[in-house]
Amino acid sequence: MRNNRDRAGALVTHALLIFFALLAVAPILVIVVNSFKTTQGIFGQPFALPNADTFSLGGYERVFTRGQFVTNYGNSLIVTVGATVATLVLATLAAFALTEYKVRFAPLVGGFFVLGIMLPIRLGTVPIIKTMISWQLMDTLVALVLVYTAMSLPLAIALLMTYFKAVPGAIKEAARIDGAGELRTLSIVLPMVRPGLAAVASVTMLPIWNDLWFPLILAPSKENQTVTLGVQQFVGQFLNDYPALLGALTLGAVPLIVLFVVFSRQFIQGLSAGIGK
Template sequence: MTATTNAVTQTTTQTTKMAKTRASDRAGTLVVHGLLIVFALVAIAPILVIVLNSFKTTPAIFEHPFALPDSGSFSVAGYERVFTRGHFVDNYRNSLIVTVGSTVLTLVLATLAAFALTEYKVRFAPLVGGFFVLGIMLPIRLGTVPIIETMISWNLMDTLVALVLVYTAMSLPLAIALLMTYFRAVPSAVKEAARIDGAGELRTMTIVLPMVRPGLAAVASVTMLPIWNDLWFPLILAPSAENQTVTLGVQQFVGQFLNDYPALLGALTLGATPLVVLFVVFSRQFIQGLSQGIGK
């Protein structure tokens, strides 16, 4: 009887502990989810305010900035002025050309450099890799004056080519450092098998590329966001109306004596839409690529 009683007591104690542990886990999960919801609302709320106010008149924006558009405040005049008064279509095209061109060029050059630095064991490879890591810490804007002098000597001032070259140089250090971690994780047997079958170095790299696809997606995402949103270099290197990007074109709706807030908010909404869509579509690859790159 005593043994049976002790066994029942131990079973009851273990059950109680398990129940307390589950309750504690549930409470912790609820707290974490609650904090994530709060952070998400804090991040999304300003975006929603911008989008809602872009469909209002100027008086309604200042009188009821957080209210939904109604029959008295709803207006799409701001969007109409974006396409009539401004050059939004041209700005949009220029931003696409610069962003896509810089991203593609960055991916190609970073892939070649990262594969070479991880595959070929030469003395200066660690030094070059450290040089690229150093480039991550130094902001490219510190070299604005030399960049301007270089573009003037190359006759590239006020061209989209100048922006593509600068953004590619700006994005390469981080892209190479990130891709190097992925190429190091590729099994050597895969590359050796390709070489035994007669594949050249370029062909070997293309065989390995599917194995580093998350890294390529992460590099593309990290490269596109700052390029699309940048204002500094478009203002300096391509300020003319025919070469303006979206971020620079938005400035024409802000003046010294008159601010067209509906058009300004409409242009911001249209300019941010492609990045939001791309991030929603490729968010899983983006997070997976960054997390795996950090983990490696």
Template sequence: MTTKTRAAGRAGSLVTHGLLIVFALLAIAPILVIVVNSFKTTPGIFNEPFALPNSETFSLAGYDRVFNRGDFVLNYRNSLIVTVGSTVLTLVLATLAAFALTEYKVRFAPVVGGFFVLGIMLPIRLGTVPIIKTMISWQLMDTLVALILVYTAMSLPLAIALLMTYFKAVPAAVKEAARIDGAGELQTLSIVLPMVRPGLAAVASVTMLPIWNDLWFPLILAPGRANQTVTLGVQQFVGQFLNDYPALLGALTLGAVPLVVLFVVFSRQFVQGLSQGIGK
């Protein structure tokens, strides 16, 4: 490799990293501005919006009003129940379905797999009216169970399609050896599961983030005060306290922080799981 080639490669790498840093700052800056200003008084927000809080502008009054007049503890509990319940149910059902579709050679398996791929392309919101009618007939309107069922159905197509790529990559000799030793199908699945762990992590991360951030179905299926999620609680709080900027920014911060934490915790598993799944 010549000196000019190396210099060109380094220059290209610097440009790429520079652009990535710029894009990262553009994405992070609005969140930082909201978080910083949520700890200020109203004059401090308008007079010095990009400055850090000081002895004159620092205030926790916005958060005090958020927790005293809002139901964020209840909202967080509801979001946690819905997100964890939907994710666990999606993982269990997607694992069983993906294992069956890749392991058992039956005629209709490719057709069923094709339906799951089709489900990825069709947004579930198109079926809002039938979903509402179904939940009414099941007497599940304004319940967390309705949200868990809908989110599980929404997440299954992508989860199954992703896990199928991992189960197809598992060596057949491993499963044959387990069956020769007398293992049943569930025991064979338990032996295979550690080999598809990156795929399970990817499915969990892909499932959790959209569910926590969704507003549509909580607004349609569980609008009651006792079942509101964080996103719906923030939206209604913002509507009530539109002119109370410290409380408004505090509510937005409480709604955004969990998403940032989830992404930071699961970003590596998300990227690694998706990239390995595509490669396989």
């Protein structure tokens, strides 16, 4: 009797999960499918697949001829990769130092980074703008990389500290006895915290690629626009061209979906392991 109840509960749970998954995916599929249609096909058969009468690539042609999506993709790639690499390097060094060296101010510094997780960086937009102007970095990709790195460091450091604390101390002591320096000891420990590094990379990349606020504030020129900002401005210019509009939305969403699909397993495993530790 209990097994039947467990099976019924599992069935209901899976049915609800499938329902909510379809509820989330269906609008995206509708946008992607309709981006390959003519305007008449979009309004006449919005939920049907493209056929010989409604299929058209005109929307994508207008997107690439009138927009700058190649440049936008390149800028987003530079900013995302640059900020992610900088975050991984700095967070790894900081987390290793905070967990390895028992100094009085280490808990205070760790609490400072936790405080940085709770305070949204957008509250400091005005000081950030003043700083970038004084450094002559306004309307540059470097400004975005610096801001995103600072935004991502608190969570990255807090997450990696849980992994470094779980590394057996005997391994590090054995490396030091053999004459390894601190950087060499860190390199020996790094493979043991690889899930944490993957989690940090995934949790850093997704918000950066999808952000609109700082590209709009710090790098608004056409030469430095990211994909998200480029899509937003394209949508404003071609509001009545529905095939081009849906094509632009698809091009803006596809990289984010690919990033999530590729790194979702590492993200979930990394965060779950970090909580367990």
